[in-house]
Amino acid sequence: MSTEAQFLLRYGLQNFVRFSRSGTGCHFAIDGTENCKMINHAACLITEMYGADSSIRIV
DSSP: OOHHHHHHHHTTOTTTEEEEEETTEEEEEEOTTSOHHHHHHHHHHHHHHHGGGEEEEEO
8 A cells, every 4th residue: 555545545535536647846735615614624634644745636
C-alpha cells in the first residue's frame, strides 16, 4: 500500500478523497458533495502533509 493510501486510511479520508501521482507531484481530488467542514479538514490535512508538492481540487 502506498504512503498516500495509508495517509487517506489513517485520517478516514478514503471515502471522499482520491489520489493520483504524476511527474509534477501529488494530486488529490475531494468529492464536492461532502460536508463543507470535512472538505476543509481534508484540505488542511493534505496541505500539512504534502505542502507545495500537492494540488487539491474539489470535484
